[in-house]
Amino acid sequence: MNIGLEKYRHYYETLIESRLFNDVAHNSLTQLLEISTAQNWPKKTCILDTSHTQYTFHILISGKIKVYHFDSFNDRLLTLFLLKDNDVFDIFSLMDCGIHKVYYEVLENSEVLNIPVSKVKEWMKENPLVYKSFLAYTAEKINILERYIINVALEDIPTRLARLLYNNMDKSSIYFETILGLSHTEIGALIGTTRAVVNRHIQNFKEEGILEVTRKKITITNKKLLEKKLMVKKV
Structure with a gap:
C-alpha cells in the first residue's frame, strides 16, 4: 500500500479496533495492509455488482453502503444490510459459494480497502485465528437475516x-x-x-x-x- 504514514496509521488503528482483526498480530495486520488498495467511493453511486465482489474482498473503513436485491420484473427493491465502519464484504467470496445476486449502493461517502480474494485466502491460511472471528461475523449476519425474514412474514x-x-x-x-x-x-x-x-x-x-x-x-x-x-x- 503506497500511502502516507498518517493514512497508513489510520487504517491500522481502524482495523485493530475491529472484532474481525483485533486478535491479529501486528506483523500480520501490516501484511494485510500491504496487499490492500485504498479507494474513496462517492455517495449515491452503485459501484459494485456480484461479479466484482467474487474476485475482490472489501473492508469498509468509514461510510455507509447498502446491500440490496432488486427484482426488475416487479420493480421492487429489498435492502438486506446497511454496512458501516469495519464491516466487510463479500464473505461468500471467501467461502467459494459462487455468485449470489445482490448489489451495493454507497449511501454516504465511503473509504474502502480492496484486496484480491486469492490474496486474502492466502493471508488467512497464515493467520488461522482470524477464521473464528470471520465465523462469528458470518453467524451474526445470518441471525440478522433470520430475524428479518420472521418479521416480514409475521408482523x-x-x-x-x-x-x-x-x-x-x-x-x-x-x-x-x-x-x-x-x-x-x-x-x-x-x-x-x-x-x-x-x-x-x-x-x-x-x-x-x-x-x-x-x-x-x-x-x-x-x-x-x-x-x-x-x-x-x-x-
Missing part, C-alpha cells in the same frame, strides 16, 4: 416500522443513529414495503404523538408509545 408494517425505529434509536437520548439521513424510500426497502406506505405510517405515528419529523431527522417524542407498538419492552 404487520406498523410493527416493522416501529421495530426499525426502536432498534436504531440511541437509547441514551431520543435521536437516531443508523437510519439518520435515510429517505423514506430507503426505510421502506429495509422493512419490505414502499415509500408511499412508509410515508403514511410515519404520518400516523406523528399524529399519535410517537415522533416528530424534520429534515433528515426523526425524533422520538414518546418512547413508551413506540414500545407499545411492539408489545414488548425490549427488541
